[in-house]
Amino acid sequence: MTTNNPQKNSDDFNKNADSAQDHTAPILNPEPALAAAAQAEQDKTQTTNESSDAPPKIKVSNVKEASEFGKVAVIYGGNSNERSVSLDSGAAVLQALQNQGVDATHFDPKHQDITELRQYDRVFNVLHGRGGEDGLLQGVLQWFNIPQTGSGILASALGMDKVRTKQLWQGCGLSTAPFSILTAETDWQQVVNMLGLPLIIKPVHEGSSIGMTKVNNLDELPAAYATAVQCGDVVMAERWITGREFTIVIIDDEAYPVIRLEPADITNFYDFEAKYNRNDTSYYIPCGLSISDEKHLQDLSLSAFRAVGATGWGRIDAMQDEAGNFWLLEINTVPGMTSHSLVPMAAKAHGMDFESLCWHILAQTV
Structure with missing residues (x-):
């Protein structure tokens, strides 16, 4: 992974950051940066292990031998619009498990009968998008009584529905960006009056930023809606949050170090190309937040994750506006596992x- 795009307009955002993080730079060579971040995390744990606020250590896997997993199906591919991403993610997971002696096999429901899963002892789900991330596969596996990675039926279905997720968060008092559902009969001017400009237009039941468009003026709304509705019949408009974008990974009910994302074009958003195909997106670890703000964002994300009923592993995406307020965007219950x-x-x-990550996630099924 190579990045450029030096940190722009960051001075206003970093006024409250600790001095040790005031000069956070983009990761130009990720290996030394990640190694340093890991060492810093270990040092922080060691120096605060007497405190009740000390971050928990990585849980030791309860599975010591690969044979304990039995026969494992790594499900990836499928029929959704995220098939290409799923193929990349799943191949990486499969190789990582096989490298550790796990009896793991690729299973692609596009080409195989789903009932063939009965011959497996457990499933590692890397099936992004509809069919694999929306509760459908989870229901099949529960019916077959086959242990699976990740969240169950309810959390998966909720997490795949951006509107219901946001409604749930609102009901729990968790801050999420204001939004409105769109139809072909929507009064576009009324949407702008309510949410302002710019806006982000999204298909409600897609992931990986598929079908999303940033709208800067009223005249762009009909075309953005037409693009989104091709991906599904439910479309939403969401207020554009001007500020910094973050992602928070959650594993075993613990929020991992926050990552800040900065596309090469900071006026745009972290779209499909930036996520999977481009090499000019900047990733910041440490994320540039003060220790207290990062802890607050981690706690907010954990609350959002738990509210949906998600378990095992997943990811929360959020924004921080120019006033320093955090806004939840969405949850991903089967996150990508590609090189990006x-x-x-x-x-x-x-x-x-x-490899340890893949083992750890699979061990959650035992």
């Missing part, structure tokens, strides 16, 4: 390499 993905990045900053 954020879960492996956060895990490595926490002291866990990719």
